[in-house]
Amino acid sequence: MTPTSLTRLAAPIRAALVVLAALGPLATARADAGSAPGGSARAPTRSLRDYAVPAVRLVREDGKVVSLPEEMNDGRPILLNFIFTTCTSICPLLSGTFAQFERRLGADASKVHLMSISIDPEHDTPARLSEYARKFHAGPEWQHYTGTLDASVAAQQAFDVYRGSKMSHSVVTLMRAAPGKPWLRIEGFVSPDDLVRDYRELVAAR
Numbered sequence: 001m002t003p004t005s006l007t008r009l010a011a012p013i014r015a016a017l018v019v020l021a022a023l024g025p026l027a028t029a030r031a032d033a034g035s036a037p038g039g040s041a042r043a044p045t046r047s048l049r050d051y052a053v054p055a056v057r058l059v060r061e062d063g064k065v066v067s068l069p070e071e072m073n074d075g076r077p078i079l080l081n082f083i084f085t086t087c088t089s090i091c092p093l094l095s096g097t098f099a100q101f102e103r104r105l106g107a108d109a110s111k112v113h114l115m116s117i118s119i120d121p122e123h124d125t126p127a128r129l130s131e132y133a134r135k136f137h138a139g140p141e142w143q144h145y146t147g148t149l150d151a152s153v154a155a156q157q158a159f160d161v162y163r164g165s166k167m168s169h170s171v172v173t174l175m176r177a178a179p180g181k182p183w184l185r186i187e188g189f190v191s192p193d194d195l196v197r198d199y200r201e202l203v204a205a206r
Helices: 003-023 025-031 068-072 090-111 126-135 149-158 192-205
Strands: 045-049 057-060 065-067 078-083 113-118 142-146 172-176 183-187
Touching (some): 065 068, 068 113, 068 142, 078 090, 090 113, 090 192, 126 142, 172 192
Parallel strands (some): 078 113
Antiparallel strands (some): 057 065, 057 142
């Protein structure tokens, strides 16, 4: 990633920070994990969970219809989040963290599969997801998914991130070292460096 690319990547993240600052308590309430009562920041929480991947079909940003279990069971560790392309607060921060995670891994990034599933599939067409992915300079190991509303809701419910509305979007990052292993659930904003540390620790322990 070139210095010019990093400068372009920083722009949507800066814009999201401005929006979050302007929204204040409303933004943190919708984030559902970003700050403690009274506005003081708190560290993200981590827990190990067992999730059953639902047998749904999604549409990747390249237009291909895929099975979610098959996408998640190719042998690579998985990093997963849920976004939507018109989000101007939480999602740019989550996606910016994924982009910096890729950069920090360097050549090792090809060994992990990053997945972002849209929670607004009726708007987020494959073309819009492709545009969104380019904005964050997503590498080939980072795919974005849309599909039917039912499929998106099923995926959200399976990973306990469904909140009934995209405006009640939770700040959650999920990570799994290998098929059959438990998921690490991170609630709250996590830094790219901490995400790399979590990833390396999880993979080393599998």
